[in-house]
Amino acid sequence: MHDVDQPLRYRLITGPDDAEFCARVSGLLERGYRLHGSPALTFDGERVIAAQALVLGPGD
Known part of the structure; x- marks a missing residue:
């Protein structure tokens, strides 16, 4: 279970390819x-x- 106060380390954002996205x-x-x-x-x-996938933390 995810603690809502803790940011997710991995996110996959989806949606129409527009300014909101x-x-x-x-x-x-x-x-x-x-x-x-x-x-x-x-x-x-x-x-x-x-x-678009995004990860939290420093780059390689």
Whole structure:
């Protein structure tokens, strides 16, 4: 069980590829997360959906 006061070490952010998605990723970067791998994109028949993994902590 995850303690809600403790940040997750790994996050996978998904959603429509729009300004809100970018703001969510940017907000996590400002809180100490770093990108983990490349983003993934798919098309759901109406819009582009993005996914980006982020990890908390220092880089390699």
